[in-house]
Amino acid sequence: MTALARLQAEFRAWMQQAPVAPPDRRTSVEVPGEAIAPDALRARVLDTRKADREILLGVYREAYALRLIEALQTDYPGLLALVGPDDFDTMARAYIAAHPSHHPSVRWFGRDVAAFLAATPPFSDTPAAAEMARFEWALGEAFDAADAEPLTFDDVVALPPDAWTTLRLSFVPSLRRLTLRHQVPQAWLQRDSCEPGDLDVPPAVDPDNPVGRPGVEWLIWRTAPDADTQFRSTEADEAWMLDAARGGMAFPDLCDGLSAFAPAGEETTEAWAAQRAAGLLRAWVDAGCIVAADAT
Amino acid sequence: MPHAVRRNSATAVADGLGFGLGLRHQHYQEIADAPGKVDWFEALSENYMAPGGRPLYWLDRLRRDYPVVLHGVSLSIGAVDPLDMSYLAALKALAQRVEPRWMSDHLCFTGHAGVNLHDLLPLPYTEEALAHVVERVQRVQDFLGRRMLLENVSSYVRYSDSQLSEWDFLVAVAERADCDILLDVNNIYVSAFNHEFDARAYLAAIPPARVRQIHLAGHLNCGTHIIDTHDHPVIDNVWSLYGEAIRRFGMVPTMIERDDNIPPYAELLAELDHARHVAAQALSAPAEVAA
Structure with missing residues (x-):
């Protein structure tokens, strides 16, 4: 390893240890062929007349943690409102x-927070936290997803009648669909109206009966x-049709599939399904979710 | 030195952008509502490397009315990791969209072994580091098809390994790689305080023909050291040093960076007016530079 490479490995070791681990839990950084001790960098840094090298190196170490925590706070204001600043700080340092x-x-640093919270005790004991993180990350993805010009209702009306037999829909790149077991979006809207840590996120479905309904579709x-x-909740049939349409299913097949959702007692399920599919399509067009309807 | 006459007067005029600000989302609407108060904007490249959405919308919109330069924080030109070609490809694509007057990043490293530490970490000022950086700057400039500006960073530590002064290292990089310099006057002040060198000797070592842009910013003085926080107004001592810089380098395009504790747009405009005043004074009374 060259001198420059060793210095940079030592800097990484210094930066990565201290902000997230107390001294007795610091570990070395492994580089090919050897381990770099967490405080190795100290030996090559000079004291000044005014400040000890520990203080000067500490500027970098503290800034590393604070910068990443701040990035997470920006991405996850609802999570901060839910768990409060102390637990958020603990969570953030563990995530770092x-x-x-x-x-x-740094825009992409927080991409694994939801999965981390869902899989890591003690954070996994609060499932609403992981759901809040999943929701907020999806909001962020939608915020700067690729732009696209949505289709208008007039565009749909202008389609020739025979186009409907093979019609396939394309959606705006920002579109995301989530299934949430807690009232996360409702709580998220209240994130600035309560003291940090006081945000209440009640269950949206019976927590004791996961089989009955997996969650609410958003x-x-x-x-x-x-x-x-924007965001809104959907019914199960809309969620199914959306997933199928995004998967490339043609409009007549979407109608057929929707038949399975016909309300009990509905005698003409095909007519119900066609009407429901047309209604959902209209709602998606009006909301600006669809960018193309291709009959090829 | 041949570079000293490289920039003729026509180039200087072409570069004469005047006084700019860092483009911050808090001010998008006010910038659009009050055109003409700022001569140009510096956009942080990474903030606009997204597929779409509001940041790019505003950059495109404001770009129609203002010259823009791109300023990156992730090039990691001094890292021993391989150059991140996907980052460079995204940067090049952004440049094709924005058509910036120029593009800059920092003379530092920002990560190691694939881990981005999201900080501007100082290099050791050694011959090894110099050769390493020069080779990488040349490759980046070849890839981007344009000359880069490299900025001097604030630093809090000095390595026992260093063989050169920071300014000799910076000048050697610029000369050998044929890149330009974004001179951060506040960073010179911060590092001079932290490492106890003479900021004016630093300015005196920089060849004027290489300096294409100047940064100004505020900082946090902790008594024993200064941290480059960009969350305060520019202090008087930095204004004074800026006047010295203008006297030496001429009317180099100047901008104020504010990255935290972002004030109302009007406050930054007033601070920018002060920069105009200091520069005008420096140019009209070269023997006496007042803040």
Whole structure:
């Protein structure tokens, strides 16, 4: 290893240990062929007349943690409102240790928070926290997803009648669909109206009966480049049709599939399904979710 | 030195952007509502490397009315990791969209072994580091098809390994790689305080023909050291040093960076007016530079 490479490995070791682990839990950084001790960098840094090297190196170490925590606070205000600043700080430092940033932009640093919270005790004891993180990350993805010009209702009306037999829909790139077992979006809207840590996120479905209903389906999307991100809940049939349409299923097959959701007692399920499919399509067009309807 | 006459007067005029600000989302609407108060904007490249959405919308919109330069924080030009070609490809694509007057990043490293530490970490000022950086700057410039500006960073530590002064290292990189310099006057002040060198000797070592942009910013003085926080107004001592810089380098395009504790737009405009005043004074009374 060259001198320059060794210095940089030592700097990483210094930065990665202290902000997230107390001294007795610091570990070395492994580089090919050897382990770099967490405090090795100290030996090559000079004291000044005014400050000890420990203080000067500490500027970098503290800034590393604070910068990443701040990035997570920006991405996850609802999670902060839910768990409060102390628990958020603990969670963030644990996340920093488990998921160092591998992207040039700090924008993507928090991408694994939901999975981390769902899988890591004690955070996994609060399932609403992971759901809040999943929801907020999806909002962020929708915020700067690729732009697209949505289809208008007039575009759909202008389709020739025979197009409907092979019609396939394309959606705005920002569209996300989530299934949530807690009232996360409702709580998220209240994130600034309570003291941090006091945000209440009640269950949305019976927590003792996971088989009965897996959760409430939600859509997230953005239309114009400068538009606010929108979200709303959906029924199970809409969620199914959306997933199938995004998977490339043609419109007549979407109608057939919807028949399975016809309300009990509905005698003409095909007619119900066609009407429901047309209604959902209209709602998606009106919401600016669809960018193309191709009959090829 | 041949570079000293490289920039003729026509180039200087072409570069004469005047006084700019860092483009921050808090001010998008006010910038659009009050055109003409700022001569140009510096956009942080990474903030606009997204597929779409509001940041790019505003950058495109404001770009129609203002010259823009791109300023990155993730090039990691001094890292021993391989150059991140996907980052560079995204940067090049952004440049094709924005058509910036120029592009800059920092003379530092920002990560190691694939881990981005999201900080501007100082290099050791050694011949080894110099050769390493020069080779990488040349490759980046070849890839981007343009000359880069590299900025001097604030630093809090000095390595026992260093063989050169920071300014000799910076100048050697610029000369050998044929890149330009974004001179951060606040960073010179911060590092001079932290490492107890003479900021004016630093300025005196920099060849004027390489300096294409100047940064100004505020900082946090902790008594024993200064941290480059960009969350305060520019202090008087930095204004004074800025006047010295303008006297030496001429009317180099100047901008104020504010990254935290973002004030109302009007406050930054007033601070920018002060920069105009200090620069005008420096140019009209070269023997006496007042803050």
